[in-house]
Amino acid sequence: MERIEALEERMAHLMRAVEDLSDVxxxxxxxxxxxxxxxxxxMxxxxxxxxxxxEAPAANVRPPHW
Incomplete structure (x- = not known):
């Protein structure tokens, strides 16, 4: 009987962990x-x-040496 209870407890913890991971x-x-x-x-x-x-005219663009 203890073994079944231990397995149920483990399963409950695992189910909670799965739910938490699902939420994340x-x-x-x-x-x-x-x-x-x-x-x-x-973009x-x-x-x-x-x-x-x-589209900007070339007059509004600074020369490369500036």
Missing amino acids: AARQAREIEVLERRVRLL ERAAEEEAIAA
Whole structure:
């Protein structure tokens, strides 16, 4: 009987650990989604700035020796 109780106790601890890990994985997945969205926005902004800089007239661009 002690062996069954020990196994049940072990199983309860393992189930709790699995639930905790599942919560961590879910939280990290949400954080990754937010970070991916932010990176995408930053890449779009950088592309827009590059496009604007490419359209700037040469008179507004400093010579390389400055």
